[in-house]
Structures are given as structure tokens and as C-alpha cells.
Amino acid sequence: MENFYTDNNDLKFHLSHPLMKRIVELKERHFEDKNTFDYAPLDFEDAMDSYDKVIEIVGDISANIIAPNAESVDKEGPKIENGRVIYARGTSENHKALTNAGLIGMTLPRKYDGLNFPILPYIMAGEIISRADAGFANIWGLQDCAETIYEFADEQIKDSVLPRFHLGATAAMDLTEPDAGSDLQAVQLKAHFDEQTQKWYLNGVKRFITNGDAEISLVLARTEEGTSDGRGLSLFVFEREDKALTVRRIENKLGIKGSPTCELVFKNAEAKLVGERRMGLIKYVMALMNGARLGVGGQSVGIAEAAYREALKYAHEREQFGKPIIQFPAVYTMLTNMKAKLQAARSLLYETARFVDIYKALEDISRERKLDADERNELKNYKKLADMYTPLIKLMGSEYSNEIAYDSLQIHGGTGFMKDFPIERIFRDARITTIYEGTSQLQVVAAIKGVSTGVFAARMNEYAEQIAHPEFEYLKRQLKEMQLEFQEAANFVNNAGEPEFVDFHARRLVEMAGNLVMSYLLLLDSLRNEQYKNSAFVFIKMADSQNKERYSFIIKSELKDIGLYKLA
């Protein structure tokens, strides 16, 4: 039987990273749950074995149910009936299979019927599902909302809402409105508190809401009348109820067609306030978005994996001029570069997931007891790293996903342009990843400060210290040089003392930083496993030359150059 987990050695490799020991230790405390729950792990090895076995189920369902359904889901898509969304047949089948397998609410604590999994295996499951059908991965991945409810809602809401996830409740994040896209501060949907019923009610319109007709929705709404910025917004849990919510339309999209993108109308919809008023956007949605960005990182890598495999298969099968096209340098260099970028993005993805795991687990412990000084430092350090790496993986992962899908279609030639092969769907599905949950341009804004700090430089030095292998000495020196180039370029830009000059070069700088991180990570992977050596060498060649190009552009630029780019 095909399995999208066991057929990909990379996944087991990243699951077995040494830092997992610390993550499991934090996540499982002293393995106390084993006395209460028959499915809780007995020790570290047992926990790791459980992750492995459960992801194998994801690999099975992805390969044998979700992937075979992908084409029909893409064709059929969801439809709207009496203001309700009806999923495509395959979508319902996929969702049912994952629900029955107990794969919704994976990261929730066991007392809410969750699996209490760390973020890393959950993101890995998302990657695998995205390889099978990226559109469906959205519907499954919206279980992210459970995490936000768990972190910020009161006990009463948690007790009533969270166990519903394990039973298969679908979720949605209702943030965007017609005039509030990238700028969520402009959200208008109104929430008012009714003194008589002592309840909150929502009125207004949301647009571009993925899986908008979900059973559980997190809704960003304006609670403070007369305000116009982010500080007047609060977050609500809305549990689906007829009449209170109507789906007005489903968008007709380029890709991820199985995932319904809805326009919603709320009419006196009863909802519960999450946490405190006014904290909706500035605290809770930021947390929600960070989770979603990591999720899109996983989705991007999954799509890239699918695209790479299609290209590799086709290049072996297709013969021209008397031999398979993979034997031509023009084709095999493309494939090798695709593979290097895919493995680099994957390495960055799971490094980020580990950072998130450690700080989130420590944060969770801090809700039960006071952390000691070491733990507080650990939390602070990993949170900084997570905040820095999350926009990096969202940016680099999604851009690579598109580049790899583009190259894969190119390798298919004219056939790839036809509807006959999966690559045309994969190509369309990839396109959204650089746009939603914050465009690439916004990821640059989120990442630029972090990569200019000492924390980033310290991390790069830490990576360098770990590489003590004579074979890699030369590459290590090369990376050190790249690091200096990056630093020099960053200083040059920052020393100009003009914020617009920083914005002007931000993308170049962030991409240089991304290249540097991924180069180090692939080299570190090669130390753990020889099979990554080739990709590391190839990637570093590419990263080095790209960084030199960006470096040259930056160093030769002047403040007045900005004028050349300004349109009237």
C-alpha cells in the first residue's frame, strides 16, 4: 500500500531530530498522563514511536483516500444551497476518514480528547496532506483555531468547545472583510453586548473566509464603538447556527478549489468573547496568524514535494531524441535545484516548528506554575527565534513552492499545460501560498527587524560552531563569508538612517538571511545524514551566488535610487 509518510525518508529524519527530546519532555511533563489516559506515552521512546505510528496513518489516508480524490474535488468543488456550503463528495469523504482516524485536534491536551502532540508532528501531518490535496489541507488545518481557543478563552468555553474538535467539528478564522485585507485594523463587523440576555451578538459581513460555513468560527469584530483601529477589536467564538449566519457566495478561484472561500453575513449571531476585550487583533489574532503562517509553510513544502515528484516521474518516462529527458543537463539541473530548494525549505520548516514547540510548551507550563530563571530565558530565546523564523519559512517556503511547481510544469512541456496531468492543478494550488495569511511582502516586513538583530547573528554563529567536520571546512568558510556579506549589506542599509531605504532593500536582505539559514541547516543535516550532502552543496552554490547578486545591488545603491522606482 502506498504511504506518503513512509515513502519519504526526509520526514522520519526531521521527526527524529535531537531537540525532540526536550520538546517531548516539556510537552509530556513527567509522563503523568499515562495514569489517566490509556493512549498517553510511557516514556520518551514511546512518545516518539506514537508520533511515528500516527503520522503513518496520515500517510496512509493521504495516499489512498485524499490524493485519489484530489482531481474530482478540484473539478466538482463546493456548492451553496440555502445559504449553506455543501462540500464536494471527496472533501466529505476525506474529512470523515481523518475524523474517524482521530486526527482532528491533534495538539489539544488529552483532557479535551486531543492527542497532545507537539506542533512538529502536526505540521508534518499537514505537509503530507498538502502533498495529497493542498485545498483540502486548509479544511483540515483550520483545527489551528483550537489552539487559539485553548490559549486564550476561559475554562467554560474551552470545556464546551474544545472536545468538539475530536468529533470532527470544522473550523474557520473569520478575519478578512471587503475593506480589511492586509490591514485588519479596518475591520468593521460589529459586536454588541445585550444587557438583557447578557450575551454578545455579531452583525456584519466577512469576505474571503476559508471554510466560512464551519461549525466553530473565530470572528474578529469591533466591540468598541467609535474606535477605528486595532485596539477596538475583540475576538469571538461562534458556533454555527441556522439563520444567524448565511453564506452569500462562494468565490470562484484559480486554485485550492475544494476549499470553500465564503462571503458571510452575520445577523444577530450569538457569540462568546475570547479572553479580554480589545485584545482581539493585537494579541489573539497575531498568535492565530503565526500558527497559520507556519501551517502555510507546511502546505507549501507539501505542494513542492508533489510537484517535484511529478517532474521526476515525467522526466524518467518521457523520451526525446532517443533517451529519457532526465539525461539532458537542462532538465537534470532543474530537477536537482528543485530538490535542493525543497529539502532546504523543509529543513527550515521543521527548525521553525521546533522553536515554536519549545516556547509554546514552556508558555503552557507557565499557566500551571512559575517558571524558573533558566526556563524563562529558554522561553524568551525560543520565542524570539520562532517569531523570526516563522515569516522566513512562510516567505521562502511559499516562493519555493511556486518556483518548483513552475519548473515541474516546464519539465512536462506542452503536456503540462494540458489538463491531463496533476501538475496543472498543483501549479494552480501553489499560487495562493504567497498571498494568504500575509503576502510575501508582509512576511518581509515581519522578518526584517528580526534578521538585523543580535539574536539572528548569534544563532548563525551557533550553527557554525556545530559544523566541525574537516570535509565541510571549506563550505563553513564560505558560509562565514556569506554571513559577513549579509551583515555588511544590512549595516549599509541601516546606517543610511532612512526608513524608506530599509523598506526598499528589505526583500533583498530577508532573502539573503533566508539563504544563509537554509545553507547552514542543510549542512547540519548532512552531518546527521550523508544523503543531504548533495543538496547542501547544490543549495550553497545557489545561495552564495544569489546573495552576491543582492549584495552587489545593495552596496552600489544610493538613497536617491529610490526615486527611479517611484511611479507618478
Place this chain on the structure above:
Amino acid sequence: MKGLNIIVLAKQVPDTRNVGKDAMKADGTVNRSALPAIFNPEDLNALEMALSVKDKIKNSTVTILTMGPGRAAEIIREGLYRGADNGFLITDRKFAGSDTLATSYAISQAIKKIAAYDIIFAGRQAIDGDTAQVGPQVAEKLCIPQVTYAENINAITAKDITIKRRLERGIEIVKSTYPLLVTVHSSAPECRSRNAKYVMKYKHAHTETELQESAEDYLKLQVERPYLRIAEWSVQDIQADVELLGLSGSPTKVKDVINVVLQSKDSKTYTTSDTDIESLMKELIDNHTIG
């Protein structure tokens, strides 16, 4: 409401669907070590049917019964991972060489030991022997009704069951009270996948023999969690007569095994015209290739 007690007969078989060069030994018998051991496909359909009954009739239990070498305990774990409640492994060197008659005798003895059952589900046939005899023979030995080639359960209550049978030239709907034995056809719904919580709960379920052989020290765990013990039953445990088992209990004798190499002979060419397609269809129906 009292639930139903369900038994699923399942067999571990060599995966004959992916046969390589070394699938057969020189003497013409199956080289089991060269083929991966899998859950017999139609037994998975039977398991799904059993689990679907458990979903519908509250308080029902599903027990997996399998016969084979020690490693067949894997079949029981696979059942537990999908929602079965427990399982028994019939295993003994004395069973070696059993044909369908001896096998059905052993299984029926084991079922008598289990005693309480309402429905027995079994796959129609196993892909290693393709006899389709064991299920029906077990029903005969237990003196209970049997419904073969089941495709779907059209209705079920605590008292009776209505089954759709998939036959060569049509379907048949039959109704029966309990107890009964049902053999399940491959056109029945596919088996659900493993469940994450069940996998984590039952992955330490082992037989006594496995525990002795494995390096893992989960003996203590089995004392605390008795459901992790997979019982092994020997000839003695099921009170079977040794004479009726193994080679001595098996009237089936393999006389000869012939290596058949399939070769294409003459070919025919059909055009896409309606008359040609019609004559092709007619021929295929006449020689029972389709229809």
C-alpha cells in the same frame, strides 16, 4: 440494550498481489518468506462490516479470531487499531499442514470456547488458497445459518439482520436471525483506517510468546493493563482432537503442481466501428470474461 457479540475470522496471508520472481519454491509451493505478510483483503471487508455493526448497535463487541504462526498476532493488533475489542490467536505446531476441513474444525472449536456470539463475519476467501470453503465449513460445524457473498448490511436490529448478497448474475436480499455466519465479498465497503488513539493504546498488545522474544520490557504494563494481553490458544486450549488436525486431519492432498506460463496466442483486430465493438462485447459475454 444488550449489544451483539461479533467474531471476525481473519487470516494473515502472503501478499500474492505483488508476486516477484522468487514467489514460488522449486517444489511449487508458496515461498511465504519472500512475500510480505498482510491482512487478507476480504477479511478487512469483513472487519469493516463488523465494526459498522458495532457503530450501529450499542454495547456490541468485536473479537478477532485468527489462526497461524506467532507473527499472526499482528492481525489481531491491526483489528484493535481499527476498533475491535479483543482477539485470540490459535497457534500450535500441530496445526501445520491443515487443509480447509482441519482449519474449519480448529476454528469452530475455538468459537465454541468463546461461546457467546451472535454474528461471525469472515472474508469470502483468502488470497493464498482462494478456496472460499473455511467460512461455510465453520457454519456447518457450528450448525448455524450462513449468508455468503455479503456486500452490504441493508438493515440491522438487535434481533435480526438483512443482508445484500453479491452473486454472479445479480443480487439477493436475505434476512436472518442470530446466530449466523456471514462471508463478505470484496465489493463490500473498504475497511476504515487505523485510529490514532487505538494505535497508541494497543501498540503494546502482545502475546505471551512475543513478550518472551522481544527485548522490550512491557511485562509490568500487561499486569496493569490486562487488555494488552493477546491470548494464544493451543490444540489443548480449544479441546481439539489432534487426529482431526494438520496433515492427518486433512483429506486434501496436493498431487502435483504445474508451473503455467501464460502466453498470448493469436490476436484479433477490431476497429472502432459499432459493429466491431458489438461483436467484441458479445464474444466477451459469451466466454464469461465479463457479465
